Amino acid sequence: MIIIGEKINGAIPSVAKAIAEKDADFIRDLARSQSEAGANFIDVCASVDVSVEMETMKWLIDLVQDVTETPIAVDSPSAEICAEALKLCNRPGLVNSVSMEGKKIDLIFPVIADTKWECAALLCDDTGIPKSGKKRLEVFAAIMEKAKEYNIDPSRLHIDPLVEMLCTSEEGINIILDVIREIKKQYPTIHVTGGASNISFNLPARKFVNQAFIVLAMSAGMDSAIINPLHKHMMGLIYATEALIGMDEYCMEFIGGYRKGLFGPVK
Amino acid sequence: MAKIDDVKANVEAGKTKLVPGLVQDALNEGSAAADILQAMVDAMGVVGEKFSTGELFVPEMLIAAKAMAKGVEVLKPHMAGDASASLGTCIIGTVEGDLHDIGKNLVAMMIESAGFTVVDLGVDVSASKFVEAIKANENVRLVACSGLLSTTMPALKETVQTIKASGLTGFKVMVGGAPVTAQYAEAVGADAYAPDAGSAAVKAKELVTV
Numbered sequence: 195m196i197i198i199g200e201k202i203n204g205a206i207p208s209v210a211k212a213i214a215e216k217d218a219d220f221i222r223d224l225a226r227s228q229s230e231a232g233a234n235f236i237d238v239c240a241s242v243d244v245s246v247e248m249e250t251m252k253w254l255i256d257l258v259q260d261v262t263e264t265p266i267a268v269d270s271p272s273a274e275i276c277a278e279a280l281k282l283c284n285r286p287g288l289v290n291s292v293s294m295e296g297k298k299i300d301l302i303f304p305v306i307a308d309t310k311w312e313c314a315a316l317l318c319d320d321t322g323i324p325k326s327g328k329k330r331l332e333v334f335a336a337i338m339e340k341a342k343e344y345n346i347d348p349s350r351l352h353i354d355p356l357v358e359m360l361c362t363s364e365e366g367i368n369i370i371l372d373v374i375r376e377i378k379k380q381y382p383t384i385h386v387t388g389g390a391s392n393i394s395f396n397l398p399a400r401k402f403v404n405q406a407f408i409v410l411a412m413s414a415g416m417d418s419a420i421i422n423p424l425h426k427h428m429m430g431l432i433y434a435t436e437a438l439i440g441m442d443e444y445c446m447e448f449i450g451g452y453r454k455g456l457f458g459p460v461k
Numbered sequence: 462m463a464k465i466d467d468v469k470a471n472v473e474a475g476k477t478k479l480v481p482g483l484v485q486d487a488l489n490e491g492s493a494a495a496d497i498l499q500a501m502v503d504a505m506g507v508v509g510e511k512f513s514t515g516e517l518f519v520p521e522m523l524i525a526a527k528a529m530a531k532g533v534e535v536l537k538p539h540m541a542g543d544a545s546a547s548l549g550t551c552i553i554g555t556v557e558g559d560l561h562d563i564g565k566n567l568v569a570m571m572i573e574s575a576g577f578t579v580v581d582l583g584v585d586v587s588a589s590k591f592v593e594a595i596k597a598n599e600n601v602r603l604v605a606c607s608g609l610l611s612t613t614m615p616a617l618k619e620t621v622q623t624i625k626a627s628g629l630t631g632f633k634v635m636v637g638g639a640p641v642t643a644q645y646a647e648a649v650g651a652d653a654y655a656p657d658a659g660s661a662a663v664k665a666k667e668l669v670t671v
Contacts, residue, residue: 205611205639241640244612271612295560322560322584361519362563396519 195432195441196352196385196418198267198288199233202254204241213242213250218257225258231423232456235288236262238279239269247272251279259284267314273298277305286310290420291354294319294333303344314352314387317373323356327369330355331376338381352387352418353377357411359395360403367393367407371414378415386411387418390428404428409435417441430457465492465500468532472504475524477531484535494539498576501529505574509659519567522658526570547578548669549602549632552594554582556616561609561638567658568605568637575662577603588616588623595624601632602669605661606651608638617641618649625650633668637661 201224204210212220225236236258240250247270258266265287268279273296276289289306291314292298299315306313315337317330324330334353341351355373360366374386388411394403405428408419412435421428429451437448451457464487471479487497508525511517553569555562562584573579580598582590595601604624608617621634633652636645646654653668655661 241611244615247612271610318560320585322562359519359563362523362566398518 195412195436196235196387197233197423197429197432198235198237198290198387198418198420199228199231199264199423200237200389200420201228201422201424202237202258203239203269204250205239210241213240213254216253221254221257222261225264226261228423229262229264231429232451232454233264233423235267236264237267237269237290237420239290244272247275248278251275252282255279255282273301277301280305280311287312288352289313291316292337293317294336296320299337299340303340303346306350307344307346310350312350312352312385313346314354316354317356327373327376330373334373334377348381348384352385354388355386357388357393357407360393360407361396367410371410374411374414374416385418386416387420388416390419390421401427405431408432412436413439426456426458430460433457464490465497468497469500469504472501472525472528472532473507475521475528477524477528480528480532481535484532488535488539494536498533498536498540501532502574502576505529505571506663509571509575509662511659513657513659522567522571526574529574547600548576548666549578549600550580550598551577551603551605551665552580552582552591552598552601553605553607554586554591554594555584555607555609556613556620557585557587558616559608559610559613560584561607564609564638564658565607568607568655568661571658571662572603572605572665575666577665586620588620591620591624592627592629595627595629595632603635603665604632605635605637605665607636608641611640614640614645621649621651635661635664635668 202209202221204213228236238254238258240247242250255266265285266283267288267290268276269290270276286309289302289311292302293316317324317333319333355370357370377386390404390408393407394400397403423429433448433451436442437445442448464483468483468487471483484497505525508517508522512522551572553565555565569579569581580594582594606617606620617636624634635653636651637655643654653664655664
């Protein structure tokens, strides 16, 4: 399971405060602790006014690279910002994200084509967030056409099928699970990703919904997630699920994760 | 009049299957259609309040609105010619560059439940499209603009200012969305701000009662 550590995001009040007060240690701690918890990418999202977004991204990226070599996921709704920010990274990371909206893909794909940069792609286009599985797969097909055009191997892409909030969806996540399975069937080496907490928005006891979602999505083929790697219970569940679906020979990763204390103090 | 109280309680509880029958009972008992409608509007007011305080969750708001909608269907033939029952038209949309709509849809639902006629322009709506909609619709009393991304805040500002500069009158402008604050709303020239769907409906009623 590819873990994209989500903690450095200006949408989180404590991070917004650190950005406003230039609390460098706060950001460095978040980078360090996420790396130590096993994150494969550290997501960096400024979530500030567009006039100061680029300088904030630079400040954040510099701080992360001060303390860790874990690759960075540059995160912005603006493709222009992503394209600029990736130049600040010492090693190839992940662009978070493109979609079929506007010119995002045509801006980003050529920039990353001859590099090792990976890229998250959301299944939405200029008509909005898809309401059906069929529409999601249509957007997926369009994205893969572009990937072929720019020669980007599927293994470098993380497809986010845009999970609806459970509280407003009528059939649970069954449609999304079908979409995930279909995506993996068409391109076995592609990655499927998503946020683990959008699903439970505006329900009580959110953690149960988030965790059950991750297990179900993983069994359908999700192999990448934007989560809080410091959440030990969730990490334990992810490692256990991976072993259960046959992705962890002799349960070595699971046992290793336990010994490293990634799951917290358990028996 | 016990039945009308049952209608209110069951809308609050989201009892979609029971409300139509209870509305009919209330009519049979002699309650006026307008009074029954008001009872349902009051029920949604309670629901909105409880949602704002975190006591109720989105699904409970949705089924309450559904229950009210079922009740309104029963009332319709008895409210013929009562266009004045509407508090006015509310134009709502998510601003240009932003595709998020779930919050906006909840606000639209709650404002409609409060007694407005809602015209939902959808997502990624340009400032000029808002202005066109105000011109094209009757009795526009409220325009509501939503944005979730911090990067579309400039579009929110432009939308509010374009609407205000259009020369059109007779309505108030309300804004909302995760990155929006009361201070930001004031700074861009909006008349009001609400943090969630429940308080948006309350604010909407306040704005047209001035």
